[in-house]
Structures are given as structure tokens and as C-alpha cells.
Amino acid sequence: MRSYKSTMATPIRLLPREKRERCLEEAGYNVFNLAAEDVFVDLLTDSGTGTMSDAQWAAMVRGDEAYAGSRSFEHLREAVSEVMGFERVVPTHQGRGAENVLYGVLIGEGDVVPNNTHFDTTRAHIAENGGDPVDCPIESADDPDAEGAFKGNLDVESVRTIAEDVGAERIPAVVLTLTNNSMAGQPVSMANVEETRELADELDAAFVIDACRFAENARFVQRREDAHADRPVAEIAREQLSYADALVMSGKKDGLSNAGGFVAVRDPDLFERAKQRAILYEGFPTYGGMAGRDMAAMAVGLREAVTGEYLETRIRQVERLGERLREEGVPIYTPVGGHAVYVHAGRALPEIPLKAFPGQTFVCELYREGGVRGVELGSFAFPGTDRPELVRLALPRRTYHDEHLEHVVESAKAVMDRHVTDGLEIVDEPDNEALRHFSAELRPV
Template sequence: MVGYKSKLVEQIRLPSRAQRERALEEAGYNVFNLPSDDVFVDLLTDSGTGAMSDEQWAALIRGDESYAGSRSFEELESAVEEVMGFERVVPAHQGRGAENVLYGTLVSEGDVVPNNTHFDTTRAHIANQGAEPVDCPVDDATDPDAEGPFKGNFSIERARAVVDEYGAERVPVVVQTITNNSTAGQPVSVENTRRVREFADEIGATFVIDACRFAENAYFVTQREAEFSDVSVAAVAREQLPLADALVMSGKKDALSNAGGFVATDDERLYERCKQRAILYEGFPTYGGMAGRDVAAMAVGLREAVDEAYVADRVEQIQELASMLESVGVPMYTPAGGHAVYLDAGALFSHLDPEQFPGQALVCELYREGGVRGVELGRFAFPGTDRPELVRLAVPRRMYHREHLEHVAETAAAVLERREEVSGLEIVSEPEMEEIRHFTATLEPITS
């Protein structure tokens, strides 16, 4: 059993309902535009929003701020090799910086990139290179009620169809995201990763693992994949991750850091190419756009992430929130993932058409009702798709307590109680690049 004691606290307040109504309207019914002081329980993302440990804070103080050859970078290299099995590391300021470095190196105009499911910035980086991102989820991934143990898996059959349609020469990269964030944080089995490795070899493609939540994924493997029932989380990670040619990582997830990311590989040629691109976009290869103190904290966090007690507590808190929501009858994607609970807005607001963005409507109602901020991951975030209308409630690591989760469940129950009163939304303004429109677009309620 593991627990935490507080050494630092921050006071939060719940604005009045009138204040929340006004804030929501001023934000254009897009909660990304809300000031954080107007949010009571913030479940927008688990990326960089968690509480760092005392060891990470100590590392911040010890961080080496040298421009080149810093001790902090040596600590990161050592942690990546120990935890993930790769010797060469190219740091970046965060995950999307690492995506720019890696996909800007590997992907060109006219290419096609299959992924179990692309997340928003991954999809945008692929599209920004003039390539086409193609999702290859398994059949039960889009069914919120299916109970499969590894609904995040990569469908080899769908990927083969992509190759048959476009030709192997147009598929230079195959990506597997673990856990699968766009499919409700569902885990990926080691056996599936082995099959993707074989598929990539068969077509001569570079195999990339998006490892943002690799430790949470490894925990699920120990619980659900028979081969690994008596294996540690750390050992599963060392088995699964080196199957790839390269990793892209946001340190703001399972490196338990507030900043940072990196590319890791043992391919010398790919490493050199990524390093040169990183110099152009991120910074010198031993700091990569980060302060040395943040590099040092990320190195500590990588080791903490595979601690058995930590990761069990992390996943169990998500299960606790799911149980609370289930007890009040809120429809959810099942089973719950490792970093978030995904509410089924399509089922909750069955009177709304998908074109009325029921997911975004639920996001707004959760804030209106209880100052809870989540994020829509349906047709608003992923235009041109037929994804389920999901709302992600991502829980920051080591930050919220049971009373916060109880407030979230009570808020969702109140929205459920008056669900028939809720109207849909329409877009008022959006950026040219639709893959990232949900960050800045504004909406308004449909009144007729």
C-alpha cells in the first residue's frame, strides 16, 4: 500500500453559478479558454498538471543549467536506458516538440501513417508534413460497452488494408500509442506490440511507439496478459518498448514532470537526423528547449513511474472515480483506462444529433454545474471522423483526493438529472487547421 502526505497546499474555490455561466459565455463555450482560477476541479488533462515528488523537487534544485554537456542530461540518458531500454535520447520541451522532431524527420508529403489511433497533435503533425494519418483500431475499440482487456490494440488487418490500398512504399512509419488515449486510454498488449514489430519489418517501415503512458500500460499488462502475471511493471516496460525502432515521449505524462519530452532510439542514423532537427526547433541536444532543472526532474520521474506501488495507486484512483460515476448512473466507456474516465456523451444526450456536438455540450454542462473542466474527444476534437462522442476526465497524478472525485461524481449526476434540458452547440469561429480546432474554436448554443 502507498500513500502521500502534503507538504504544500493550494487553496481552490468554486465560483458561484452566475460566475460560471458568465465565464462559460466569455470563453465561447470552449473550456480551453477558461482562466484556471475559475475552475474548481480541473480534469482537462493529465499532461504536466500533476504534483511532483520531493525527490523531483530536490532534482530541480540540483539541476545543471549548462548549455552543453549538462549533468542533468546525463541523468536523463541514464534513466531512459534503464527504464525504457534506449541509449540515444534527443530531448524536447514537451511531447509535441518531440513529435515535430521525429515526424518531421521520418514523414514526407504523400506518405501514409497508420496508428492504432492518432491523438490530436500526432494527427496534426502528420498532416502538417503533407501526409495522411490513418487510424487502425481493433473492432471493439469504438464500442463503449465492450469489455475487452486490450481495446487499445493496433489492428494489423486494417493496417494491411492500408498497405494494399497505397502500397508499402508510401507507408514509411507505423505508430502504436500506449495507452491508446483516443480510444479511452485503453491498454495495448505486449503480444500486439510484437505483431506490429513483425508487420513493420514486413513492409520495411520504421516502428514508433508513442510512449506517453507506458507505465500505466505496463501495469494493465501485468493484470490482463497471462504471460506477464508475475512480472514487474518495470520488466514489462523493458520488454515492450525496445520492440520499437524509436520512442516519442511526453515527459508530462508518465515521466511525472511538469515539462519536457524526448525522442529515444538506438538507430544511429535516425538519432543523428533527429538531433540536427532538434537543434533547429528545440535547442542544443543536451537541453532540448528545457531548463536543466526540468531535465533532471524528468529523469527522476521516469524511475518513479515504474514503481509498483505508485502505478497501482495511480490506476486504482481512476477505477475509484469510474465506480463513483457508475453508481450514479452516468454512462461511460468501459472498462476505465489508466489516466482518465471517458463519459459517453452520445448516450447521455441521446436527444442531440452528433452534428450538435453532444460531447462539447457535456463538457460545458459539467463546468456550468460544478466547475469541473474536462475535454471533448468526439467529432469536435476529431472532425471528419465517426468516433464515439466521448468526454475525457483526465486525473492529474498525485494531486486530487477522494473528496474531489466525489464532487465530480455529484456534478455528473446533477447533469444527468436535467439532461433533457441541454441543447447542442454550433461553431462560431475556428482556425484553418481543423486537426487542432478544439483548442481555440468558439461555439454558441443552438437556440432553435
């Protein structure tokens, strides 16, 4: 049973198949180029696409739009302190703005930055500042069928090996992404957070947590880690962040907001440097690219995100989608993560070779069949990496209902039943290969 009721509705429409095929061709077989109104069920991302609560909308009405010293910023800072345990906060327009601010003052030429798995913008920001982003997932993470409660964990021994090879002085930060988005949204255990803290101390490196889905991760810790089973999820969420020196946060995920993000740090000197960089790239340190009303909505959303009722509804909906896809024979990464189901497109379309992008092909065929938009997180999005051909179906928070999910399942099954054999090739891509999936154009082969 949902822990909420709907008080606003937005009409959506399923275009005729011929129109969908034309839209796909005009978009260069890249669903980022589709108009949102031409999409029936949009699972491209859970970032900023969720439904805000009545309390958040009420807070927006009272948003303080002052350039400096905004009351809404104080509300946000208080919420970050209460929910996440950080007093020093630098607001940004969204998560990648936070990455730009923090990594711009932490990372230099020749540095090496380990992460359980870097997401696309994280990888790009570290590389942009001259660093080398290195993925260090645990061994079972690359196996979609492997059992494991916390397949999102960082392989700390792998980081130690890197430190021995390059020298600890070249590792200014160790990053832990909660949950591990690029590794099928898999959670990270509290024990692994503690181990990462010890590792950072050994290396004299900053411990940074990408906290975009910190609340969902805390719910998995409560469910799967016996030592924390009887604790409130809000308490778990705060403890897992207490080990970090700094956070980067997209409020568009577990801030339950449509815009915004922030950097939070403990060190006063790092705080001052981050503020100065934020002034250059984001805005004054008491708004940072956000309207006052957005900060007000996020302050409410952070508190709502760590309630057990909300999280149970959220995570169970994602699990139900995964269960239904498996029942219909659609191969997925297991266990299902907290914000999305990841289809194993390499298995779903076995006749398409890797060089013809089976993941991106599945994304396009899913739209062709049912107007459903997902996103490829395989060889197209992460060139040069050895990872499964995954397609992420990310569920916006408090937005879709079971009927929509059934349509997604039917569309995915229809793709498999057609036995697609034609893949795709790139015809145009940007210079920054790490971000090519946002704008590159393809064609069928």
C-alpha cells in the same frame, strides 16, 4: 490506501453558479479559454498537471543549466537508458515537440502512417509533413460496452490491407500509442506490440511507439496478460519498448514532470537527423527546450513511474471514479483506462443531435454545474471521424483526493438530471481543423 502523503497544499475555490455561467460565455463555450483559477476541479488533462515528489523537487535544486553538455541531460539520458532501454536521446520541450522532430525527419509528402489511433497533435504533425494519418483500432474499440482487456490494440490486418492498397513503400512508419489515449485510454497488450514489430519488418517500416503512458500500459499488461502476471512492472515496461525503433515521449505524463519530452531512437543516422532538426526547432541537443532542472526532475520521475506502489495507487483512483459514475447512472466507456474516465456524452445527452456537439455541450454543462473542467474527444475534437461522443476526465497524478472525485460525480449526475436539450454551434475556428478544439469559439443553439 495512497502510497504517498501530501506535504504541500494549494487552495482552490468553487465560484458561484452565476459567475461560472459568465465565465463560460466569455470563454466562447470552450473550456480551454477558461482561466485556471476559475476552475474548481481541473480534469482537462493529465499532461504536466501532476504533483511532483520530494525527490523530484530536490533534483530540481541541483539542476545544471549549462547550454551544452549539461549534467542534468546526462542524468536524463541515463534514466531513459535504464527504464526504457534507449541510448540515443534527443530532448524536447514536450511531447508535441518530440512529434515535430521525429515525424519531420520520417514523414514525407504522400506517405501513409497507420496508428492504433492518432491523438490530435500526432495527427496534425503527420498531416503537416504531407502524410496521411490513418487510424487502425480493433473492431471492438468503438463499442463503449464491449468486453476486452486490450481494446487499445492495433488492428494489424487492417494495416496489411492498407499496404496492399497503397504499396508498402508509402508506409515509412507504423505507430503504436501506449496507452491508446484517443480510444478512451485503453491499454495495448504485449502480444500486440510483438505483432506490430513483425508487421513493421514485413513493410520495411520504422516501428514508433508513442510512450507517453508506457508505465500505465505496463501495469495493465501485468494485470491482464497471464504470461506477465508475475513479472515486475519495470521489467514489463522495458520489454514492451524493446520492440520499437523509436519513441516519442511526453515527460509530462509518465515522466511525472511538469515540462519536457524527448525522442529516443536506435538508428545512428536517424539520431543525427533528429538532432539537427531539434537544433532548429527545440534547442541544443543537450537541453532541447528544457531547463536543466526539468530534465533532472524527469530523470527521477521516470524511475518513480515504474514502481508498483505508485501505479496501483494511480490506476485504482481512476477506476474508483469510473465505478462511482456508473453507480450514479452516468454512461462511461468500459473498461476504464489508466489515466482518465471517458463519459459517453452521446448517451448522457441523447436529445442533442450530433451536429450540435453533445460532447462539447456536456463539457460546458459540467463546468456550469460544478466548476469541473474536462475535454471533449468526439466530433468537435476529431472532425470527419466516426467515433463515439466522448468526454475525457483526465486525473492529474498524485493531486486530487476522494472528496474531489465525489464532487465530479455529483456534478455529472446533475448534468444528466437537468435533461439538457440545447447544443452548441461553432462561430469561429482556426484554419487547421484538426486543432480546432483548442481555440474555436461556440454558442448555444
